[in-house]
Amino acid sequence: MNEPGARPVGFTPAAADLMRRLRAAHGPLMFHQSGGCCDGSAPMCYQAGEFRTGASDVLLAELHVAGVEEPVPFWMSRSQHELWSHTRLVVDVVEGRGSGFSLEAPEGVRFLIRSFLA
Template sequence: MADAPARVALTSEAADLLRRLRVMHGPLMFHQSGGCCDGSSPMCFPDGEFKIGGSDVHLGDLQVEGIEPVSFFMSESQFEYWKHTHLTVDVVKGRGSGFSVEAPEGVRFLIRSRLFTDDESAALNSTGQPLT
């Protein structure tokens, strides 16, 4: 049985920003917005400030050197659309219109995505994380 690929990752620029935000806000978490406020941007909150519900899917924990893992969640209904997709958290200049903690820094997180390869899909299916 192959190891399942990560469903979510981040760029080095996003990791650098998370380290800076960690100093200001403490432990952090992400919830992938479903279209309210800032489109479908990943929203970053102090850990526990966004209440995760029973229908939210934990996609994984982002490993950022120097800080604790940053959990990444998405609503189950949105996951149905994105379950075939690997997500990468990135950061770009410009303010988003949401409540994410990076907004005052003049940047915003965004998602870059790609479809899983056939091998990655098979590995996810074999580990009980079906894509179909």
């Protein structure tokens, strides 16, 4: 796992492994985490460009995953970022179904954010 203070966002080894599989199946990827009530703690993984970002979003990081050619942009809604600006985030993966819109949903797992005080 990335050290909590290493960068604003990182991946656990399990999440990085899933990212490699999703990249092989779907091409370049991106994450977005909204401040919505239903998916506020679950980052959503999309094909790059599939989710439209705008002025209400913040690009937290462009993450490098071993075995994935291009960096994976991680976006968050500005309102959510204001609430979590004092934390370091780690993307993990757990069993169970998340949102049907996120690419990992058919795998029977879901991405989950773990946060650490900065």
